[in-house]
Amino acid sequence: MALAKSKITGLPIRVIRGSAHKSEFSPDFGYKYDGLYQVEDYWQERGKAGFYIWRYRLVKIPEERSSTTSRVTESRASYTTLPPPRIATTILRIIRDTETARRLKKLYDYQCQVCGIRLEGSAGPYVEAAHIRPLGAPHNGSDSMDNLLCLCPNHHVLFDYGAFSIEDDLSLIGIRGDLEIDNKHKISSENLKYHREHYFPHPDTL
Numbered sequence: 001m002a003l004a005k006s007k008i009t010g011l012p013i014r015v016i017r018g019s020a021h022k023s024e025f026s027p028d029f030g031y032k033y034d035g036l037y038q039v040e041d042y043w044q045e046r047g048k049a050g051f052y053i054w055r056y057r058l059v060k061i062p063e064e065r066s067s068t069t070s071r072v073t074e075s076r077a078s079y080t081t082l083p084p085p086r087i088a089t090t091i092l093r094i095i096r097d098t099e100t101a102r103r104l105k106k107l108y109d110y111q112c113q114v115c116g117i118r119l120e121g122s123a124g125p126y127v128e129a130a131h132i133r134p135l136g137a138p139h140n141g142s143d144s145m146d147n148l149l150c151l152c153p154n155h156h157v158l159f160d161y162g163a164f165s166i167e168d169d170l171s172l173i174g175i176r177g178d179l180e181i182d183n184k185h186k187i188s189s190e191n192l193k194y195h196r197e198h199y200f201p202h203p204d205t206l
Contacts, residue, residue, distance in 0.1 A: 003056050007039040008161070036061040041134065043198040051203055053201045057138075101129035104148050104185070113180045114164075114172065119152060129192065130156045131195075132166075132191040139194070146188040165200035166192050187192035 006013050015034040019027050025034070037058040047053040110125035111118045119126045130149045133141030141147050151159060158164055164174030168189045169177050173196075181187070 003039050004042050004054075007042055010038075011037060012036040012038055013058070015058065015060075023126075034060070035063060043139075044202060045198060047082075068130075100143060100145055101148065104129055104145060104150050107182050108150040108180070111150070112151050112155055114155040114175075114177065115152060115194075116180065117152050127151065128153055128156045130159055132187070132193045139198070141191065141194075146186055147191045158193075160199070162199040162201055165196045168192060 003009075003013065013036070015037050016031055017023070017034050018031050019029045037060050039056055040059045041057040042054060044052050046055050066083065105127050108127070110127045112127060125186050128151055130151045131141050131143075132147050132149060133139055135141050135143060149159070155164075158175075164172055164175075166179055167173055170181055170187075
């Protein structure tokens, strides 16, 4: 739960590696401090003994970024008027198929499939394309229409964090109601099952 809260709040965690763990990153003996890490994702799955367990994806924060953040945090304790730090970093990011997302949003006229709300900004309507099965390892979801939902920001966050999920008959679990669906939008039942098994909390994991 503490790691899950770190993901939500964006707070980094300190990682210490022990020699007893079978990993190329483990020290030859004793323990070593491996720096600050960000919790990028968390999900549940069945372990080797058959019980549900929680897994976490940790990404190391570059040393120059973590050291700068520490110095700024210390100085801001006394001088709250300091501007936020600007740090140049290099990241690897999955390129999303924005054309597919745009087609999905237009199909639903920018309305959330859960609550039906259509947000209007000064530059036009806003809604988000949410992946049912996440992209990237270890989930390896696809950037295709059958793996996307058209959701308002609130329900996108709630869906990603397992506050609710969707049954194969498109009824919602965790919250009341049914998912609105267009006949042209075919959702993969395998992707829905994956989300239920990995992100909607099973009683055994609580």
